[in-house]
Amino acid sequence: IDTNLFFLFLFPYFIKDEAVYFVPILFFCFWLSKLGQSEIQSVSSVIKMARKLAIQTVHFAPLFMVMMIWNKYCNQNGLNFSIALQPIDTWNFDVVPQILKSMLSQTLGRPYLLIGLIISIFLILKNWNSNILQSKIRRTILPPIMFIIAMHGFLFIAYLGAFGESGAARATSFSRYIAPAGFLIWVALIVYWVTQHDRMINKSF
Helix, strand or coil: CCHHHHHHHHHHHHHCCCHHHHHHHHHHHHHHHHHHHCCCCCHHHHHHHHHHHHHHHHCCHHHHHHHHHHHHHHHHHCCCCCCCCCCHHHCCHHHHHHHHHHHHHHHHHCCHHHHHHHHHHHHHHHCCCCHHHHHHHHHHCHHHHHHHHHHHHHHHHHHHHCCCHHHHHCCCCHHHHHHHHHHHHHHHHHHHHHHHCHHHHHHHC
């Protein structure tokens, strides 16, 4: 058990309550990327990986406990907290084109995320046949790309099933999530560049 992971998973929730969804999504994106590198040779190796995953998942306990306490407090005091999915027959399927258009326009309004994604995809395609470089891409660039795709999917479902029709059509607050996603992809690109040029950097210093 690592106390640093407890705080690492918990701290984003104090900034934004939606972190209770995005932190596990990012965690499992890194795990899926790691599974792509692992060679499953025997049942014992599978059990070992499952045990490691279970131990790391335990570190989410403080996050979910704080979330439950906060939600209970909000309910008792009549405060607004995270919105929930509505019955599927009330979802905003009629405004799907407007949702997608608003998400796209807000993404284009802050192009650093899109530029980072284009560079990342270019690097993946360029080094697709290189096993060494591909492994570095899996460790650094692929997890953020997976997270950004999952984030867009999560928010799209939220607009469909949890927002009012007008808020969904405008993709309300979507631009707020572009900045952290863009930061994540650019940090990944910088880390990848450093790992590719570490010898050159060491010689410079």
